[in-house]
Amino acid sequence: MLDRANDSGLPSLLVGRTSELTVLTSHAEAACAGRSGLVVLSGPAGIGKTSLLRAFLDSDTCRKMTVLHGTCGQVVAGSGYGGVRALFGPLGLTADDAHDSPLLQGSARRALPALAPRPGGEEPPSPATAYPVLHGLYWLAVNLMTQGPLVLVLDDAHWCDERSLRWIDFLLRRADHLPLLVVLAQRTEAEPVAPAALADIVAQPRSSAIRLGPLTDADVAELARQIFPLPVAPSFVERVAAVCGGNPLTVTRLLHELRAKGARPDDTGIREIAEVGQYVVAQSVHALFERQPGWVRDVATAIAVLGEEDPEHIGALAAVPAARVEEAVALLRDAEMVAPDRPDLAHDVVRSAVLDAAGADALAGLRGRAAQLLSDIGRPAEEVANQVLLVPGTPQPWMRWVLREAAAQATNRGAPEAAARYLRRVLEAEPDSVAAHVQLAGALAETHPVEAIGLLKDALDLTADLRAKAPIAVQLAMTCLTVQQSPAAVRTLGGVLDALETELGPDPEPRDRELVTLVRSALLISGCDEKATLTTVRERFAQLAEPAGDTPAQRQLLAMMTVLSAMEGTSAERTVRQARRALHPSGVALGNWSLLFSAFTLSLADEVEDAMEALDRSLRYGQENAAVWSYVLTLSTRALMLHGLGAMPDALADAQTAVEITSHERWGSHMTMPQIALATVLIDRGEPERAEELLGQVTRPNLDGFVMEYHWYLMARARARWALGDGRTALRLLLDCGSSLEETGFANPCFIPWWAEAAWIYAAEKRADEARDVVDHGTELARRWGTPRALGLGALARGMTTRGETGVGLLTEAVAHLSASPARAEHARAEFMLGTALLDAGDSRGAREHLRASADLAQSCGALALAKAARRRLVAAGGRMREITGSPVDLLTGTERKVATLAAAGAGNREIAQSLFVTVRTVETHLTSVYRKLGLTQRAELASVLRAQSVPHPQAPAWVSAARGRG
Incomplete structure (x- = not known):
């Protein structure tokens, strides 16, 4: 070689x-x-x-x-x-x-x-x-x-x-x-x-x-010619290659040994080959140790254990003075056992031979002493623990302490697998240790959550003290959420909470009160995830007094109680009051769950600005901490809310960015919200085929058991089927959605207004009589909730399914309510339906007024499908309007729009890439596409073009100015 x-x-x-x-x-x-x-x-x-x-x-x-x-x-x-x-x-x-x-x-x-x-x-x-x-x-x-x-x-x-x-x-x-x-x-x-x-x-x-395969005979011959000054016989080469298996290291070592023994590279030297053999490295190590004093062997073994290390530390492990260490290293280097450029063994084959020569028992003791030595000289716990891991048998008490410290260091590095590796040895030595179970479960939660759940269940069984059980149960619940085992978490948390409330009484000490609140908040989060547990937790917390919101646990509990209050659909005022208390600054840091839940409930009550501000805080947290899962979930949630506000371009930008980010992540296939959000927006943009394709990629197991995602998914699928002309399937999906929501007990008319969507289809298919029960159900929910959006949707559903002047009156009422709400796309739909009803009644002038308003409003929202439909009706009513083509900015994809807006605001490509969790190359590609679509040649032109098209900044969507104007 x-x-x-x-x-x-x-x-x-x-x-x-x-x-x-x-x-x-x-x-x-x-x-x-x-x-x-x-x-x-x-x-x-x-x-x-x-x-x-x-x-x-x-x-x-x-x-x-x-x-x-x-x-x-x-x-x-x-x-x-x-x-x-x-x-x-x-x-x-x-x-x-x-x-x-x-x-x-x-x-x-x-x-x-x-x-x-x-x-x-x-x-x-x-x-x-x-x-x-x-x-x-x-x-x-x-x-x-x-x-x-x-x-x-x-x-x-x-x-x-x-x-x-x-x-x-x-x-x-x-x-x-x-x-x-x-x-x-x-x-x-x-x-x-x-x-x-x-x-x-x-x-x-x-x-x-x-x-890499073995060397050929020709290669071995070339090596032999470099080492031997004499002609090399083919038979000699063949024998060397056969004995060494063509392994270059073994060949080289064997040839050097043969030359040192005076062998000739011909037929006479073949006898020597068998004597030296293929285990030449191990044999040369043994031979060297036999020829040299024992301290040379001890130094070589210490180097094999510690690796490249200071001479004094090698000497301490080998019990040899530092001066002798340097002498031994020189001898070992002359013997080709130590590398020429560093104080370490020349090859791992040499290291293995040295360690094998030491013997298993002696090596185990040496590993233990090496760990003690590294600990005594102050090396990081991880470095010490790596030696401990190689010591067979049960770790000594001091070793377990080191392993725990090493696990903490690994956790702080963001290396959960390493932490788990250390903690497994601790658990082997302390099988009944609650702390060992809990610590190992924490390390495994991110990478092996099912195993972590088993460890936490064992820890609960080993724990008698209720105060110690509570945080373990909370940790179990949060881990169960990641693997869709919320029912098990609810059972466990419920039992722990029952015992705590019985033992601590109605007025516990402040510290115990915070512990109880923590368990309650975890129980609510877990219980609201799946339909199977929702009724249980709702009944449990129906009469619970609202917490003050002075601690993190109280704020989290208050945010979750706000969700339940909102979903009851009985008091928008109470919901808003609770959500604002959960968000109100008090020196208590808010977790992402609190921000998301509060924003969600505020949006249902038409409190748009507060909802979006909470989502922006959540997004900033995700960017600052690179919490990409939370960032994507928040971005998808905001996309759905923006869609409900009629801010389609901004919703598209958020949803498409969320999809793009998840496409690079291994967990992306388990996340449904980005695809659902993007599909929802694409339908209103006039692209139902793409929406169907996206929804077809949703493969989350047991999707129909989840409280939030399932109903958004059904609504999106129904609207896609209707847009593609399949009213029968669309109605079935909407009715399934209504039945599922009834099963959960959710009665908020603005969460998933399936009933209003069904009324639209019934009306379009001239089946208004069949819609009565559905419409009555929805309008009663809308009346109870009482927000302008809810009342407008109720009037719209009744108006679409009522003939004559009464129907026109109801549609006029819907326009009035929705124009006072932030739901601009629904307002545009109401204008469309009112214009259509007036046209059917023979009032062409009135029809043209409302159809033009619908087309203009829908186009400004980015709801291009509705805008084009309104224009067609307007023309049929004798009106005139140019084709709905959209501005050049409408040609941009959602991600292109977001990238362009950030670039126009002065952000560099690297800054944009970091904030959106994409690559610089991705940003460059999007900007190139933006320049081509907008006919620009340089970055400086972006701001004026986007401003002219009234494109808002991603952090200040179009609904803000409209909402402020109404305020």
């Missing part, structure tokens, strides 16, 4: 790997041209992966790139972001650099927990979730790529921790058109630390594989 050998006997120039080197170089050149790629280099130990990588990194192509090269080791295999630190460690980035380093600008600062401990050993005030750190590392890599093409090379990737591999997967899924090459080298015979994560990376469509 060599043209010549270096001092260590390892390859310096490659032999037999020309084609592999060419493939690597071609991938690097493609990366330089902006075509990202992944190369997985595999083969058994000693096959030459590391040597090939060195030759590749020395190539002219790599000299033009930023190169980050790291090696994973067995000792750090379980640490959080160990592989990331191996790659980025040479950059020396710390929290002190956060404000000065261009690499840590913007979202890249979120990468710091993965890179290094905080100054002074401090940890962040709260644990980091995985996504913000992944997001930060992605932007750190992007910042590096602004300096030039980037190549990330990770050797021994089979020992890479799961979180680092998840980040590489995260990066590659967003790497289109980035100047990036990732190279992973792994042993084929080694079991990966994180096989699933590695398999996900290898399955990437941009992945290429290079599997």
